[in-house]
Amino acid sequence: MDTGTLRHFSIPQELVNVPAITCESDFIDWENELLLFFNSNYRFFTQYADYFRLRTYEFRILRQLMPVYFDLTRPYESMLEIGCNFGYKSILLSRFTQKLFAVDIPQAYEGCDLGDFQKTIDIARMMVNEKMAMPNVEFKSCWPHELPIDAQSINLIFSEYVLEHIPELGTAIKEMHRVLKKGGVMVHTVPNTHDAIRAFLDVNTSVTASRLFKIVKSQWGAWLKRQDRNNAALRWNGTIVPACHSEHIRDFSKQLDIYTLENYLFPMLDAGFIVEKIIQTREHNHVIVVKKVK
Numbered sequence: 001m002d003t004g005t006l007r008h009f010s011i012p013q014e015l016v017n018v019p020a021i022t023c024e025s026d027f028i029d030w031e032n033e034l035l036l037f038f039n040s041n042y043r044f045f046t047q048y049a050d051y052f053r054l055r056t057y058e059f060r061i062l063r064q065l066m067p068v069y070f071d072l073t074r075p076y077e078s079m080l081e082i083g084c085n086f087g088y089k090s091i092l093l094s095r096f097t098q099k100l101f102a103v104d105i106p107q108a109y110e111g112c113d114l115g116d117f118q119k120t121i122d123i124a125r126m127m128v129n130e131k132m133a134m135p136n137v138e139f140k141s142c143w144p145h146e147l148p149i150d151a152q153s154i155n156l157i158f159s160e161y162v163l164e165h166i167p168e169l170g171t172a173i174k175e176m177h178r179v180l181k182k183g184g185v186m187v188h189t190v191p192n193t194h195d196a197i198r199a200f201l202d203v204n205t206s207v208t209a210s211r212l213f214k215i216v217k218s219q220w221g222a223w224l225k226r227q228d229r230n231n232a233a234l235r236w237n238g239t240i241v242p243a244c245h246s247e248h249i250r251d252f253s254k255q256l257d258i259y260t261l262e263n264y265l266f267p268m269l270d271a272g273f274i275v276e277k278i279i280q281t282r283e284h285n286h287v288i289v290v291k292k293v294k
Contacts (some may be wrong), residue, residue, distance in 0.1 A: 002115040002116045002117075003115070003116055003117065003126075005044075005115075006123065006126055006127070007126070009041075009044065009131065011037070011131045011132060012037060014033070015030070015033055015034055015037060015132075016131070016132055016133050017133075018030055021072055021095055022072050022073055023072060023073075024063070024067075024072065027072060027095060028060065031056060031060065031092065034056070034091065034092075035052055035053065035056045038052045038088065039052045039053060045086060045088075046111075046113075047111075052088065055088060055089060055160070056092075058160070058189065058281050058282060058285075059089065059092055061281040062187075062189070062281050062287060065279055065281070066187075066277065066279070066287075066289070069156065069185065069187060069289065070096050071096075072095060072096065075095075075096055075097050075098055076096060076097040076098065076155040076156050077097070077098050077099065077155055078097060078098065078099045078100075078101065078153060078154050078155055079093060079096065079097035079099070079100045079101070079154065079155060079156045079157075079158065080100075080101045080102075080103070080147075080149060080154045080156070080157045080158070080176075080179065081093055081100060081101070081102040081103070081157075081158050081159065082103060082144055082157065082158070082159035082162050082176070083103070083104055083105075083144075083159050083160070083161075083162035083165075084102035084103060084104050084120070084121070084124055084139065085104060085112065085120055085124070086120055086123040086124050086127055087102065087123070087124030087125075087127045087128040087137075087139070088127075089160060090102045090124060090128050090134075090137050090139075091127075091128055091132055091134065093158060094128075094134050094136055094137050097136070097155070097156070098136060099136055099138070100136060100137045100138070101138050101140060101149060101154070102121075102124065102128075102137055102138070102139050102140070103121075103139070103140045103141070103142050103144070103147065104119070104120045104121050104124070104139075104141065105120075105141070105142070105143055105144075106119050106141040106142065106143075107119070108120075109165070109247065110247055119141045121139040121140065121141045124139050125139050144162075144166055144172040144175065144176075145166075145168060145171040145172045145174075145175050146175070147175050147176070147178075147179055149179040150179065151178050151179060152178075152179070152180070152181050152182065153179060153181065154179050154180050154181060154184060155180075155181055155184050155185075156184060156185055156186070156187065157176050157179075157180060157184070157185075157186040157187070157188075158186075158187050158188075159186075159187075159188045159189070160188075160189040161189060161190065161191060161285075162188070163188055163190050163264055164190060164191055164245065164246050164258050164259065165246055165247060165248075167248035169263070169264070169267050170267040170270060170271075173267040173268055173270075173271045173273075174267075174271045176271075177271040177272060177273065177292060180292045181292070182292055182293070182294060183291070183292065183293075184291070184292050185276065185289055185290065185291045185292070186268075186273070186288075186289070186290050186291075186292075187287065187288075187289050188264065188287070188288045189281065189285055189286070189287050190259075190264050190285060190286055190287075190288060191245070191259055191284060191285055192259050192260075192261070192284055192285060192286050193256055193259045193260060194283060194284035195245070195259060195284040195285070196242075196245070196252070196255050196256050196259050197256075198284060199242045199245070200241070200242055200252075202242075203232060203240045203241075203242045204239065204240050207240065212234065230243050230244050230247065230249075230250055231243050246258050261278070261286060261288075264286075264288055265288065268288075268290045272292070272293070272294065273290035273291060273292060273293075274290060274291050274293055275288070275289070275290050276289040276290060276291050277289040
């Protein structure tokens with residue numbers, strides 16, 4: 001992706017010039033049209049063919065299981081999205097709030113193709129503010145423990161597969177607590193240990209000569225260069241250990257620790273949140289909802 005290509009990327013006007021949506025069925029109709037369009041153009045944004053379908057349906061399931069938190073007839077005054085990437089989920093969230101602050105870190109990360117853009121929010125601004133003509137979304141580049149948001153100014157904080165990427169999660173959670181209003185809630189979708197176990201089984205049950213060669217070549221190259229690389233590794237007993245999903249670790253056993261519920265929940269309890277709900281929208285995730293009481 002590059003600036004010129006995105007500038008010439010055309011979004012159908014019927015998806016842009018949409019009046020206020022106040023019922024779930026109308027929202028789903030619009031959401032389906034968005035999904036159809038972005039799915040057919042997924043290569044422009046990501047290497048994952050099912051990316052937009054997963055993101056869209058997870059959010060739909062979330063709304064259907066917990067409609068009280070996403071009511072189109074009662075939009076929030078302000079919402080904060082942590083880890084907005086190039087802004088697709090920001091488009092959907094923007095319908096549920098008068099003002100959406102969407103933040104992402106000021107550097108590239110795993111699975112992020114910046115092209116000639118400096119930051120993901122530069123892509124998101126062009127996509128959401130310019131292409132989708134959504135003025136109620138404000139993008140900010142920052143680290144999650146240094147939010148440029150006023151204290152007690154946000155009604156709802158939302159993230160999707162972000163918390164597992166934060167090395168100092170407790171500090172970031174305290175910062176989220178600072179910006180959230182009393183009575184405000186956080187809704188975080190996070191992977192669970194099933195995700196790590198599935199990754200382990202997948203890499204060990206679909207072994208090919210090509211995959212083994214690439215793993216051994218990568219390990220050998222890392223050893224020669226004295227690098228500690230986060231790649232799949234072949235152990236002496238023939239077991240393949242997958243690469244860690246969280247960029248700040250290199251030990252796959254620690255990935256399992258990160259994916260446990262207590263890893264997410266304990267920092268929230270330490271910060272003073274109370275747990276409202278824990279549900280699943282996919283086989284290998286949890287959705288955690290916590291509330292700020294004081």
